[in-house]
Amino acid sequence: xxxxxxxxxxxxxxAMSLDPYREMFEEMDDMILILDDxxxxxxxxxxxxxxxxxxxxxxxxxxxSERNYFDDLLSAxxxxxxxxxxxxxxxxxxxxxxxNRHLDWKTKVFVIGKKKKAMAIIRDMTEHMDxxxxxxxxxxxxxxxxxxxxxxxxxxxxxxxELHQAKALFLSKMSHELRTPLTAIRGYAELLEEDEISxxxxxxxxxxxxxxxxGLLEMINETLNMIKIExxxxxxxEKTFSLCNLIKHLMDTYQVLxxxxxxxxxxxxxxxxxxxxxSDPIAVSQILTNLIGNxxxxxxxxxxxxxxxxxxxxxxxxxxxxxxxxxTGIGIPSHYHKRVFRSFEQYLDNQSVHExxxxxxLAISHQLAKLLNGEVKLLTSDTQKGSTFVFSLPVxxxxx
Amino acid sequence: xxxxxxxxxxxxxxxxxxYRIGLEKEGFIVYTSKNGLQGITKAIEKEVDLVLLDLMxxxxxxxxxxxxxxxxxxxxxxxxxxxxxxxxxxxxLSQYDDQVIDYWVKSExxxxxxxxxxxxxxx
Numbered sequence: 001x002x003x004x005x006x007x008x009x010x011x012x013x014x015a016m017s018l019d020p021y022r023e024m025f026e027e028m029d030d031m032i033l034i035l036d037d038x039x040x041x042x043x044x045x046x047x048x049x050x051x052x053x054x055x056x057x058x059x060x061x062x063x064x065s066e067r068n069y070f071d072d073l074l075s076a077x078x079x080x081x082x083x084x085x086x087x088x089x090x091x092x093x094x095x096x097x098x099x100n101r102h103l104d105w106k107t108k109v110f111v112i113g114k115k116k117k118a119m120a121i122i123r124d125m126t127e128h129m130d131x132x133x134x135x136x137x138x139x140x141x142x143x144x145x146x147x148x149x150x151x152x153x154x155x156x157x158x159x160x161x162e163l164h165q166a167k168a169l170f171l172s173k174m175s176h177e178l179r180t181p182l183t184a185i186r187g188y189a190e191l192l193e194e195d196e197i198s199x200x201x202x203x204x205x206x207x208x209x210x211x212x213x214x215g216l217l218e219m220i221n222e223t224l225n226m227i228k229i230e231x232x233x234x235x236x237x238e239k240t241f242s243l244c245n246l247i248k249h250l251m252d253t254y255q256v257l258x259x260x261x262x263x264x265x266x267x268x269x270x271x272x273x274x275x276x277x278x279s280d281p282i283a284v285s286q287i288l289t290n291l292i293g294n295x296x297x298x299x300x301x302x303x304x305x306x307x308x309x310x311x312x313x314x315x316x317x318x319x320x321x322x323x324x325x326x327x328t329g330i331g332i333p334s335h336y337h338k339r340v341f342r343s344f345e346q347y348l349d350n351q352s353v354h355e356x357x358x359x360x361x362l363a364i365s366h367q368l369a370k371l372l373n374g375e376v377k378l379l380t381s382d383t384q385k386g387s388t389f390v391f392s393l394p395v396x397x398x399x400x
Numbered sequence: 401x402x403x404x405x406x407x408x409x410x411x412x413x414x415x416x417x418x419y420r421i422g423l424e425k426e427g428f429i430v431y432t433s434k435n436g437l438q439g440i441t442k443a444i445e446k447e448v449d450l451v452l453l454d455l456m457x458x459x460x461x462x463x464x465x466x467x468x469x470x471x472x473x474x475x476x477x478x479x480x481x482x483x484x485x486x487x488x489x490x491x492x493l494s495q496y497d498d499q500v501i502d503y504w505v506k507s508e509x510x511x512x513x514x515x516x517x518x519x520x521x522x523x
Binding site for chain 2: 172175178180182183184186187188191194211212
């Protein structure tokens, strides 16, 4: 018997012969859909019916064009066309509970008899895509955080480098500033050994030695104070003392220095300035010495002034004193204002390297004022007009 | 006794007086300037044999002075000895090696030592 003589199986037989496979398809987790090119659904497995929430509905015999169960963006026609193009694609559908699910379609077209049919294997990718999105978001977030942190670290690194440079410059300057008075002391001591010097010269040489020794001592004390303050070891000793005597002493000292430079030095006391106050006289004196000393150092013509005012709070024991130190000196460039109270960072600006002294005066004043619960601030500064600093100090007013 | 002419460019008055007295005792003729700008003019006017140059000065520091000395034909060949309390090497002066003949740290020399070293140099 030839192949053409073999009887063809009937449709019923063919349908029945699919039965073992039908069971297999029904058991699969993936969704299976078989339909013809008119959109008539020939088979939809349990997984698919469950996905659509239509367990009890028979899909077989229904047409896709009746209702697009699968995508709220594509029309039924577009979906059918895409299925028969044998592409892989993703649809978005709502479950019976109203959840959006992303379905990944893999389709295969085949011909049975003269009819074109397509089989689609559909997988729910929603969790996978959610996870993918979460991973992408997390990665993006992580990248942003890494970028921010890298940027912060770069800034901190730069700051650390600058601070290191400033400290190196500071040490270089300090060694210069310590050696200079020692040079004068040694040199003038050698001159004093000579027999043939006049009394006037001898007196002058001794005066120079004394001046440089005092300057050296001040510098060493400043440096040690700064170290103590930075290590939180500086101790405040409060007691009642005469504010007026302290101011008078400062005036006497600095009038001489000002006159030597051809400067005027004025002091003005406001109304109700108390005779005596309760605070640390050494710290207060140190702060004012630094402020006035700096003002005179950096002023080459004009004047320096100290003005003292009080702000009284009725019924309170604590009052606030304000000491304004103004000068007509070289001023401080504006880009430098924020650094002026920092101990090492001022050395980032090479200009300060050329000035005599440790350069720690303002940093020390700033820190000491804080220890006294007060404040030292740069009120104004202009390279054409000079500067004004203010030292504010809460004090208890006590009679002697 | 030496009659060499020395220009001392030093902004610290005490140190300038110290070195002037010490060197004049040993027969040097000493001119002083408080700053570099004044110093350049004096170096040329007084036809000095050597410049003792401080480095840390306001306005024009030692490097600026060296640069200016080099610009003028009358001053570019005057030998310079740096005398400073900065550690050698703090400032890069290598480009002036042809003019700077030595670097002395102030705190290590007294006026007598300074005079003695200069006498050795000139002899």
